[in-house]
Amino acid sequence: MNLYNIFKYLFDLNLSNMDDKDIEILKHLSVDGRQSARQLSHRLGVSTVTILSRIKKLEEEKIIKGYSVRLNHELLGFDITAIIEIKTNKGKMLDIENEIAKNDSVIAVYDITGDADMVVIAKFKTRELLSEFIKKISAISNVENTLTHLVLNTIKEDNRLIE
Numbered sequence: 001m002n003l004y005n006i007f008k009y010l011f012d013l014n015l016s017n018m019d020d021k022d023i024e025i026l027k028h029l030s031v032d033g034r035q036s037a038r039q040l041s042h043r044l045g046v047s048t049v050t051i052l053s054r055i056k057k058l059e060e061e062k063i064i065k066g067y068s069v070r071l072n073h074e075l076l077g078f079d080i081t082a083i084i085e086i087k088t089n090k091g092k093m094l095d096i097e098n099e100i101a102k103n104d105s106v107i108a109v110y111d112i113t114g115d116a117d118m119v120v121i122a123k124f125k126t127r128e129l130l131s132e133f134i135k136k137i138s139a140i141s142n143v144e145n146t147l148t149h150l151v152l153n154t155i156k157e158d159n160r161l162i163e
Helices: 003-011 020-031 037-044 048-060 093-101 127-139
Strands: 080-088 106-111 118-124 143-150
Touching: 020 037, 020 048, 037 048, 080 093, 080 127, 093 106, 093 118, 118 127, 127 143
Parallel strands: none
Antiparallel strands: 080 118, 080 143, 106 118
16 A cells, blocks of 8 residues: 555545655655755655645645644743643534634644543643643633643654654
8 A cells, every 4th residue: 555545544635636746745844844845856856846836736735734843842841731631511612622722832622532522732831820721721611621631751742744
């Protein structure tokens, strides 16, 4: 099974316009988004013009949503990572998620299956800031309860393209 079929199977993406070369471009950019089209063309054995046009197409199709820097949060003082399960009254989840997502400490908000309705991943510099955040969440209308887990050790945290 080639990379194309793996992505189609795993993500059910509309990959009709993508081929293995597009997947390779995504793979290289997810490791180092600062690579130039020229560097990519040498690595992948295609012209710079081809690389540029394929990247533009991937951006237009919103497969590439943007470019960013991967930060070392611990070195920036954000030593506390919290995984917060939230149970809500049905029908108000989207409003609650949007409210929580506005907070700068929030890294991710996910709808989930199971006892909780959503999970929030957030990073904090102090326990006091975490405590304030939990109290704010608990005060949001239609939040029934929260369950907070603190990360003791990060084994892997990555946002590269999955193969």
